[in-house]
Amino acid sequence: MKRMTDYKVYLVIFLLAAFSGLMVFALFSTQREEEDLGQFYLDQAFAKTGANNVVSAIYLHYRAYDTLLEVLVFSAAVLGVSLFARWEKDDSGGVDRRSSVESSVIEGSGALLFSPVVLLGVYITFSAHLGPGGGFAGGVIGGTAVLLVSLAIGAREVGSRFNEERLKRFEYLIIFLLLSFVFFSLSDWGIALLEGMELSSLIAINAAIGLKVFIGTWAVLHFFIEHRGEV
Amino acid sequence: MVTGSFAASIAVLVFAIGTGGLILKNNLIMKLLSLNIVNTSSILFFIAVSYRQGVQAPIIGPGKELYADPLPQALVLTAIVINFGVLALSLIFAISIVRRYHTLDVKKIQREARREFGSGVED
Numbered sequence: 001m002k003r004m005t006d007y008k009v010y011l012v013i014f015l016l017a018a019f020s021g022l023m024v025f026a027l028f029s030t031q032r033e034e035e036d037l038g039q040f041y042l043d044q045a046f047a048k049t050g051a052n053n054v055v056s057a058i059y060l061h062y063r064a065y066d067t068l069l070e071v072l073v074f075s076a077a078v079l080g081v082s083l084f085a086r087w088e089k090d091d092s093g094g095v096d097r098r099s100s101v102e103s104s105v106i107e108g109s110g111a112l113l114f115s116p117v118v119l120l121g122v123y124i125t126f127s128a129h130l131g132p133g134g135g136f137a138g139g140v141i142g143g144t145a146v147l148l149v150s151l152a153i154g155a156r157e158v159g160s161r162f163n164e165e166r167l168k169r170f171e172y173l174i175i176f177l178l179l180s181f182v183f184f185s186l187s188d189w190g191i192a193l194l195e196g197m198e199l200s201s202l203i204a205i206n207a208a209i210g211l212k213v214f215i216g217t218w219a220v221l222h223f224f225i226e227h228r229g230e231v
Numbered sequence: 232m233v234t235g236s237f238a239a240s241i242a243v244l245v246f247a248i249g250t251g252g253l254i255l256k257n258n259l260i261m262k263l264l265s266l267n268i269v270n271t272s273s274i275l276f277f278i279a280v281s282y283r284q285g286v287q288a289p290i291i292g293p294g295k296e297l298y299a300d301p302l303p304q305a306l307v308l309t310a311i312v313i314n315f316g317v318l319a320l321s322l323i324f325a326i327s328i329v330r331r332y333h334t335l336d337v338k339k340i341q342r343e344a345r346r347e348f349g350s351g352v353e354d
Contacts (some may be wrong), residue, residue, distance in 0.1 A: 038300035054289040058305035077316030
């Protein structure tokens with residue numbers, strides 16, 4: 001057993017040295033000045049979409065199908081976690097069986113910080129065309145606000161205030177609306193129809209993604225908080 | 232001043248550290264954390280590559296002229312979300328394994344699994 005461990009260490013060191021050397025060599029040896037796709041996006045994005053943030057214009061307008069399948073990947077991860085939560089229903093509810101509060105610091109800060117953090121998430125979701133941000137970042141920020149409240153007053157209490165079935169149906173409705181809207185707005189007659197409203201469709205896609213990521217992040221975090229501390 | 236190549240080399244170094252941790256650590260949660268570090272370092276590598284002669288973030292504003300390359304930054308958004316998905320689902324598997332074997336040590340889990348399923352368990 002010990003000899004196999006030695007062989008593994010040497011193999012790892014050799015592989016890492018070779019791979020790192022290869023990557024650094026590739027980094028310093030490929031320079032192409034003729035075609036610059038980034039400059040094309042920097043020149044054209046504001047005139048075409050009205051968004052100051054070029055990265056947002058790229059992943060919400062020029063390459064919106066990418067983002068669409070991205071949201072589907074996220075939904076698959078959230079679906080996996082929620083299915084596992086339904087299948088492995090042991091009676092071990094973890095630490096949250098206690099009715100007492102964890103600590104008064106967390107409880108106080110949860111009460112104080114919930115609304116500002118959700119507001120920050122909404123702001124970052126909607127201001128993606130003017131600065132850094134977007135649906136993904138804003139949704140995760142909103143999810144961490146619910147995480148703080150779950151740690152403060154207990155995950156079961158927070159879970160009992162939401163109707164799970166309605167939340168799931170709402171989530172799938174958002175995905176359906178997002179899919180149909182992106183396919184519509186990037187088709188030929190969709191582009192002609194939404195001629196002057198590209199910025200509005202950008203913000204609408206951002207809002208839908210933000211809502212979807214908010215619900216999904218809260219579902220994942222809620223499961224992990226409810227079953228924490230069990231080995 | 233931190234240039235693009237310097238940051239990219241640091242990203243490669245962090246990738247190497249993460250891969251080393253992924254293979255050499257025996258704790259299951261440490262392996263998952265190392266995988267997360269590997270993903271994050273590859274995202275950092277893409278953002279470091281997008282540094283051109285410009286010094287500003289690619290947000291068009293008045294009075295600025297040179298911007299960084301926006302295209303790799305838009306492409307690694309996918310990588311960030313995939314990182315989250317992989318971490319969430321692998322933690323689910325870790326919970327399943329720990330509920331069954333009551334340990335986080337990978338060697339002990341392999342021994343128990345070999346005892347339970349016969350010698351078909353690979354190393």
